[in-house]
Amino acid sequence: MQTVLQGATIFDGTDNGFHTDAVMVFQDDKIVYIGSQDECDIEINDDALVYDVSGQFIIPGLIDTHVHLDLHGVPDTYQENLLDDKYRAIRAAVDMEKTAKAGFTTVRNVGSVNFIDIAVKKAVEEGLIGGPRILTSGKIICMQSSGSEYFSGLYREADGIDENRKAAREQLKEGVDFLKVMATGAIMNPGGVPGAPQLNVEEIRAVVDEGLKLGIYTAAHAHGAEGIKNAINAGVRTIEHGTLADDETLWMMKNNDVYLVSTLSSNYFMVRKENEEAIPEFMREKAEEVSQMRKNVIRKALDIGVKVIMGTDAGTPYNYHGNNSMELVRYVRENLMTTEQAIIASTKTAAEAIGIGDITGTLEAGKSADCVVLKKDPMDDVTCLLDTNNISMTFKEGKLLKCLCEWE
Ligand SMILES: [Zn+2]
Structure with a gap:
């Protein structure tokens, strides 16, 4: 399964690792592409899950x-x-x-x-x-x-x-x-x-x-x-x-x-x-x-x-x-x-x-698709991380988190 997050500003977890108007593609549980839309060389399948997250911010899980x-x-x-x-x-x-x-x-x-x-x-x-x-x-x-x-x-x-x-x-x-x-x-x-x-x-x-x-x-x-x-x-x-x-x-x-x-x-x-x-x-x-x-x-x-x-x-x-x-x-x-x-x-x-640096911690091709999509930019105001209403999506190993603890 392919998942595509497009249009966000991404902080990939490395020094100065910012990507604006970026696209990130997951293949199953792994990141296969992160970067500009124009340079994306991954073919997006017709059945890919595509999320338009324009104006939002993505950080590593x-x-x-x-x-x-x-x-x-x-x-x-x-x-x-x-x-x-x-x-x-x-x-x-x-x-x-x-x-x-x-x-x-x-x-x-x-x-x-x-x-x-x-x-x-x-x-x-x-x-x-x-x-x-x-x-x-x-x-x-x-x-x-x-x-x-x-x-x-x-x-x-x-x-x-x-x-x-x-x-x-x-x-x-x-x-x-x-x-x-x-x-x-x-x-x-x-x-x-x-x-x-x-x-x-x-x-x-x-x-x-x-x-x-x-x-x-x-x-x-x-x-x-x-x-x-x-x-x-x-x-x-x-x-x-x-x-x-x-x-x-x-x-x-x-x-x-x-x-x-x-x-x-x-x-x-x-x-x-x-x-x-x-x-x-x-x-x-x-x-x-x-x-x-x-x-x-x-x-x-x-x-x-x-x-x-x-x-x-x-x-x-x-x-x-x-x-x-x-x-x-x-x-x-x-x-x-x-x-x-x-x-x-x-x-x-x-x-x-904790010994999992080769699996997660940064958003890079080859690593686990673990990330958080935020409505507000944490670089402007870090306290927005405290507000779960500001978190629009959390992915772990390419899967979108759904909680059992609440009535939808
Ligand atoms: Zn303790």
Whole structure:
């Protein structure tokens, strides 16, 4: 099946990659042409689906590299433990439809209760629901520590090299796309000390090595500098949060080609005045502390040349699925990036970081037909990405997204 989008201005996700009055042609799930109408050398079949999108704007399908699909943005995440997995899986499916509807054609799920991520991914791939491409990590591998019980079924506690190796193998057996470890404490666990290192280098390396046997990389949750260094020395590919990274750590990230996942949104919503009441005090205090730090770290990381990629931590308190573009908007509002850079961090660089840069992230011939058609130009006003009414169409793998979650 051929699909043709004609007449739009396209930002293809590369530096200065603008095409005006352009045409883009999909053959099944792949882009086969992008460029000017006159130079198009592809023969358009009579039965091609042709969309006139004159005056509209097309960007690559957006990518959120840090979500928790089975968390739902409730103020006190401990309450989630009272719900059963079956209900959470159905809710996650709806949340993934919302995410796709917001223009996100890929998400990386960095930790899920009892492998709900793998079930939801299967439902998307079989076409039961209209979600994004989902990369899964199963359970988060962590050391024995206070607070894991705050998220029943999310963590796989492991102490020592052998147990970490085994924990990694368990996740790989379930068919995960990448592995996730806790290199430091967390904000959302009552006993978590964000700055304190957790798994040591040898333990993390055992996980990394098991993954690499199958070509699978490891992501590390890490706030404090020492834990980040442990994770880098052990060979992880992405650092989630990076809140307390000092200059030395950031240089280490740059020199080892390790990506930093920003997750500004998780604190942003927690510390908003109107949300204060419902957030547990231990969580709020820690969130407030790190909110400003995280912005500063991202600014410094960008100055040094660390590759910062878009990740929201969607599912954490008030950080709702479908509102993912807020992270990207904040890059621009906080003067961390231009709109063009913010979109690249949420498409091209994000795809490279999570290992699918040869499949998606830019609009180029040969890549997956993942794109968002917008009524307004995000380069003029990036906040238009927050308005789903502004999104006229989302394509993933050449297919137009249709949601089940609404009556048409
Ligand atoms: Zn997270």
